[in-house]
Amino acid sequence: MKYTVQIVGVGGQGVLLASMVLGNAAMGMGYKVAMSEVHGMAQRGGSVLSTLRFGDDVISPLEANGSANLIMGFEPAETCRNLTLGNKDSVILMNLDPVLPSMVAAGFEEYPEIDSLVNAVKEQNSNLYTIDATKIAIEAGKAVAANAVMIGAVAAVKGFPIPKDVLLASLIEQVPEKFRELNAKAFEMGYSAIA
């Protein structure tokens, strides 16, 4: 068994934390784990990509274009930007709540209609799950818990090899004690939104 998750989003959204939660859960299940992260200049509000691979025999920290089993998109435009990481059979989990780039916010560039982004994915892939992770996180208590919503949602997508309870335990272990309740709540809400 081999499984590759490509986690894409914007610096500050918690992409690295999510990859740590999934990676530790995979390690706990006895899988080999190989990951690759973006650090440094790329984190200043730019696009962020984290690759997570686990299975019986993985060693390469990168995956071939197109070979992702799952694209976990923390942001709709970034999901579309990175669509070539997956193939027509990949599972795609896409947060529909955008993070506006500064040039868009300032009115110099346009952000596409969310529907057009969803349709662009649907044209090529029939395993798309969409979620309003940021809205759900706000409902759970705080917008920053959107990554916990996404992790909960991943537990519910088709064929994801790590069980829900293992993922939740890994999440709880990765976050500071005072945020555990919030994260657990956000995780469950994310799971329910997809399951």
Next chain:
Amino acid sequence: MANLLADEGRQLLLGNEAITRGLIEAGAGFASTYPGTPSSEVGNLLEKISSDAGIYFEFSTNEKVAMEVSAAAASSGVRSFVFMKHVGLNVAADPMMTLAYAGIRGGMLIMSADDPSCHSSQNEQDNRYYSMLALLPMMEPSTPQEAKEMVKEAYRVSEELTLPLIFRTTTRVNHARGVVELGPKATPKTKGHFDKDVARFVNIPAYAKQNRVRLLDLYKKAQELSEASPCNFIEGEGEIGIITSGVSYTYVKEFVSDASILKLGFTNPLPERKIADFIKGKKAIIVVEELEPFLEDQVLRICAQNSLSVPVYGKRTGHLPRQWEFSPDTLAGIRELVKVEEFRQPMKKVEVALPSRPPTLCAGCPHRGMFAAAKKAAGNTDVIYCSDIGCYTLGVQPPFKAADFIICMGGGAGAAGGFAQSTDQKPIAFMGDSTFFHAGIPPMINALFNNHKVVIVVLDNRTTAMTGHQPNPGTGRDFGGVSTEAIDIKKLVEGVGVKFVREINPYDVKGATKVMKEAIEFDGVAVVISKCPCPLELKKQKQLVIRAVDVDQNKCVKCYNCVRTIACPALFKGKEGGISTDPTQCIGCGMCANVCPSGAIEVRQ
């Protein structure tokens, strides 16, 4: 979170965390660096844990000094570790080249973290050639687990040879993460004694001549160690042989079948007999390595010297690229030679036009105010913005476009002097506080000495921000049981005799503009110090005071001066066209209010 001081167990570690753990398991007692991605995390980790680990650690003013302090420690019998990004080794090459002649006593590793694909660098130079140039042994790990183990083996080799060893990594090793089994911790030795030996440690010509011979002898000995090294091993069988190293090995290992792999971890000097034996009887050899044909050219030589007429494929034959980092996809280039796993057909790029999202200066970043002030002050003057290495490199983007020339640390101010002399344009050099101490002082003095009429702007944000907020001489240090006072940049600049020195607050953009006008008109060297702490650093220190900002939509005249000049990501254009602030990003610095001509923006005090 990683616990690098744990006694045992398995952890999911970043390559840089695994390397740091390797230092603890190897008993390293001294470490020094100048921060640079992809090596930076090692410094941030050591800043936190060096006291508890019993290791002395320092952020040195630059890589050259970092090399020198670690060289002295190792010469005194203390295992030392000096680490930097690839271009940092250019700065440190001067001491390294002669240190090789002197050698060391306690083990010394020089980590060069190379950055194929320039993820956060200005070039993608291949530092493996430094090992040949300096005649130093070199090792290269492929994974976090191997990196940790190799640190220990590298110290053993360094001590056996009495030579510093280049520990060469790349971004995909430093920033890869994998399962790492912790080994027993060693007790570090932090104090030694420097036993004088003039013939070794004083390389005047008479001694240097002899030490060159000594070094060549040691290089031969290193070759024997490489032949026997457990870091060089063969896996699998097949008529096709693949010779590989570093992260490329992981791609070959996982995605190529039906080939025999010679994996090289001890990569200078190469195990020439082992390579020749590996090649004998093979139908073909493929060399898989990133960047330059470093291994490949040596393999071709080894073939020639051993009269082996086996074809060697790689970069010289055009099967593999010389530019940019590899990935599993790169292996498509050798599919005609060997069995490579079939990858899935990727989905097509979407046709929807996606907004750009380059890395950008943060909301409330003081550099924004300084760039706005410099641009406004320059007006129609023909200026050349000589920028440097740091967050402010991002000033190249619109609307600032405040970078016309960038080469290296401190290079902006140096070039400014040359432009002042060789053109009629006005050079304005930008550099950060850490860059000022790293390599910015000599070009400033050069401008004074040679009467170059330049403006030097020191963007003093009280930290080394881009690499993850390390302290620098301008902040003083307070970790590892050592506290020192901050060095005052203004006093230093005045002290060398600069006549025009002004300290400004970049949040007061109008005030800064006035000072910049004077600086540009000044007939001589003008130094403007833009002093304002990085909000991210303040946030980390829990000292950031966030003020709310109100925009009076009735007063907003929709001139967009704020977004055009400050371009803060916390500013956005509302549906009606008026400007608003995003409270999740805005820190209330007031730069936008300062440039608003209609007084529509107000910071609540």
